[in-house]
Amino acid sequence: MHLSDNSAAESAAAPGPVADWIRRAPKAVLHDHLDGGLRPSTIIELARDCGYGELPTEDPEALALWFRDAADSGSLERYLETFVHTCAVMQTREALFRVAAECAEDLAADGVVYAEVRYAPEQHQERGLGLDEVVDAVNEGFREGERRAGGRITVRALLTGMRHTRRSLEIAELTVAHRDRGVAGFDIAGGEIGNPPADHLPAFQYLKRHNCHFTIHAGEAVGAESVHEAVQVCGAERIGHGVRITDDIQVQDDGTAVLGHLAAYVRDNRIALEVCPTSNLQTGAAKHYATHPIDLLHRLGFRVTLNTDNRLVSGTTMSREFQHMADAFGYGPEVFERFTVAAVESAFLPLPERRRIIGEVIRPGYAALG
Ligand SMILES: O=c1[nH]cnc2c1ncn2[C@H]1C[C@H](O)[C@@H](CO)O1
Numbered sequence: 323m324h325l326s327d328n329s330a331a332e333s334a335a336a337p338g339p340v341a342d343w344i345r346r347a348p349k350a351v352l353h354d355h356l357d358g359g360l361r362p363s364t365i366i367e368l369a370r371d372c373g374y375g376e377l378p379t380e381d382p383e384a385l386a387l388w389f390r391d392a393a394d395s396g397s398l399e400r401y402l403e404t405f406v407h408t409c410a411v412m413q414t415r416e417a418l419f420r421v422a423a424e425c426a427e428d429l430a431a432d433g434v435v436y437a438e439v440r441y442a443p444e445q446h447q448e449r450g451l452g453l454d455e456v457v458d459a460v461n462e463g464f465r466e467g468e469r470r471a472g473g474r475i476t477v478r479a480l481l482t483g484m485r486h487t488r489r490s491l492e493i494a495e496l497t498v499a500h501r502d503r504g505v506a507g508f509d510i511a512g513g514e515i516g517n518p519p520a521d522h523l524p525a526f527q528y529l530k531r532h533n534c535h536f537t538i539h540a541g542e543a544v545g546a547e548s549v550h551e552a553v554q555v556c557g558a559e560r561i562g563h564g565v566r567i568t569d570d571i572q573v574q575d576d577g578t579a580v581l582g583h584l585a586a587y588v589r590d591n592r593i594a595l596e597v598c599p600t601s602n603l604q605t606g607a608a609k610h611y612a613t614h615p616i617d618l619l620h621r622l623g624f625r626v627t628l629n630t631d632n633r634l635v636s637g638t639t640m641s642r643e644f645q646h647m648a649d650a651f652g653y654g655p656e657v658f659e660r661f662t663v664a665a666v667e668s669a670f671l672p673l674p675e676r677r678r679i680i681g682e683v684i685r686p687g688y689a690a691l692g
């Protein structure tokens with residue numbers, strides 16, 4: 323199957339109403355960018371505080387729309403250009419603390435009980451912060467947000483190295499230095515084309531030597547070969563997006579699917595795919611919700627997880643992603659329970675904590691939906 327076989331691209335749908343049971347369902351998100359999920363009103367206030375004068379508008383609703391529309395470009399590179407405005411206002415300890423606390427609060431208000439939130443520390447040094455100061459400020463913000471949410475959410479940070487800079491080994495070292503203190507693992511993000519993950523092998527080898535978890539953005543703008551490189555050359559435990567794995571799946575006329583060796587490896591080794599449907603529609607990695615490969619991958623037994631990627635930039639929430647998938651494929655609570663359990667099983671958390679969240683929060687939460 324090739325995703326570009328679909329006809330005209332569908333733009334990411336404007337948010338519609340979300341069913342009550344979806345709001346109440348416990349959710350887990352493994353792929354959510356801190357700098358892609360700020361409250362519009364917070365961006366405007368922080369911009370005033372720090373004298374950043376480049377925002378496209380100072381009206382919160384118009385700003386939210388601007389992000390979604392600007393990111394709705396069909397290209398990952400253009401999608402990523404919008405982050406210049408969010409990163410610009412995240413350059414002080416106070417700003418990072420506030421954004422992280424609000425992130426945890428907003429996720430909890432949406433029913434998220436476990437979140438791994440990622441960001442690139444190197445992008446928050448424009449006003450002189452050291453990397454450790456950035457990580458400490460974000461971690462303190464997450465702890466504050468957990469407190470404000472009354473302990474209904476657990477948040478861990480993933481530290482992201484950017485593909486186009488050459489600081490990934492430094493960020494990998496930062497990850498190991500801060501693990502067990504709020505940081506759960508490492509990621510590589512940024513424009514995929516021309517920046518293969520193997521360029522960052524020293525970082526991945528360092529993480530492996532230190533038994534540290536990592537995921538890699540792959541199979542989003544580049545095809546299945548990038549998933550192969552991320553998994554087999556770099557050793558990723560999970561894949562950010564990964565939807566282009568469908569390049570290695572042949573769907574026959576009778577509807578049966580034949581998996582190539584890479585697709586079979588990913589499925590059979592339970593390598594989680596951090597799928598972000600709305601973001602995929604915006605960057606051109608998929609054309610329509612109704613033909614998004616998540617359903618094929620789910621039906622073939624891949625370890626699928628459902629994620630937001632960037633709540634502000636993609637104009638979404640976990641509840642909205644659930645609703646889009648319910649509308650597109652008729653999914654009910656049993657499918658979302660499966661995605662949610664899969665996410666926590668693949669979380670970069672110690673096994674007893676994963677079991678506690680699944681057994682004490684997710685299973686009872688879905689049972690209570692009736
Ligand atoms: O979907 C994505 N693919 C690649 N890079 C991304 C994506 N979403 C966000 N990013 C980048 C932009 C952010 O500034 C950076 C760190 O969160 O990660």
Ligand SMILES: [Zn+2]
Nearest residue numbers: 355539562631
């Ligand atoms: Zn991402």
